[in-house]
Amino acid sequence: MVCISRYMIGIITFTVYAEEALSKVGNHIFTPRELSIFMGVIFALTAFISSFFSDSVGRKAMLLFSLAGCVVTNVIVAIYYYLLEHTSIDVIPYVWILYLNLMGFCIFSNTGLVQLMPTIKSEYFPTHIRSKGSALTSLTSALCIFIQLRLYTAINETVGIYMNFIIFAIFAVIAIFL
Structure with missing residues (x-):
């Protein structure tokens, strides 16, 4: 579940499409490339x-x-993009909210999910099946990345970029309870 959560919250998709997503708001404080x-x-x-904190704070926490x-x-990012794309509200003066939350997403995702998956994988599988467990985890990772990358553009074009972030949030909520 950690593997699926890691990729379905949008970390890879956002990393790949960051410049495109940021270009929707223009060059107000930073350029998409700088961000x-x-x-x-x-x-x-x-x-x-x-x-440094995984052992002292605890992996689950x-x-x-x-x-x-x-x-x-x-x-918050989904709300910002929804207001930008589907309302007449001028949210460009508040672009810093978008920037702050995108950077927060980077921090939060990297603090737990990205850092802990290799650790949990090595602790979860016994030595005699660790290679098979790693192969299964890699296959799951590749499948999740493929799904996210394929769906991102389709969702972006048909519904709007905000829906991608709603889907990412839904997967994170599901992972919290599992």
Whole structure:
């Protein structure tokens, strides 16, 4: 479930389509390219910092914290994009809310889900079936990534980009309760 959650909350999809998603709001504070680079820096920093806390805080607490943060940030981003695409409300002056929540999503997802999956995978499977477990996890990862990448554009074009973030939030909520 951690593997499915890791990819179905949108981390890979957003990383791949970040520049496209950010270009919808224009170059108001940062360019989409600058924000994409900044996201990479945030991913690197949070990966480094959160690796020190997995044993002291606990894996389950970090995972739940990560998922809850992803729910909140995805919902706020979805609301922002919905208002941008489907209403006459001018949300561009509040683009900082979008930026803040996208960076928050990067921090939350990397704090628990991204960091803990390899650890949990190595602890969950016994030594004699670890290679088979890793293969199954890799296959599940590839399938989830494929589904997300294929559906993102279709959902974006038919419903709107906001719906992708709602779907990401729904998967995170489901993962919290499983």
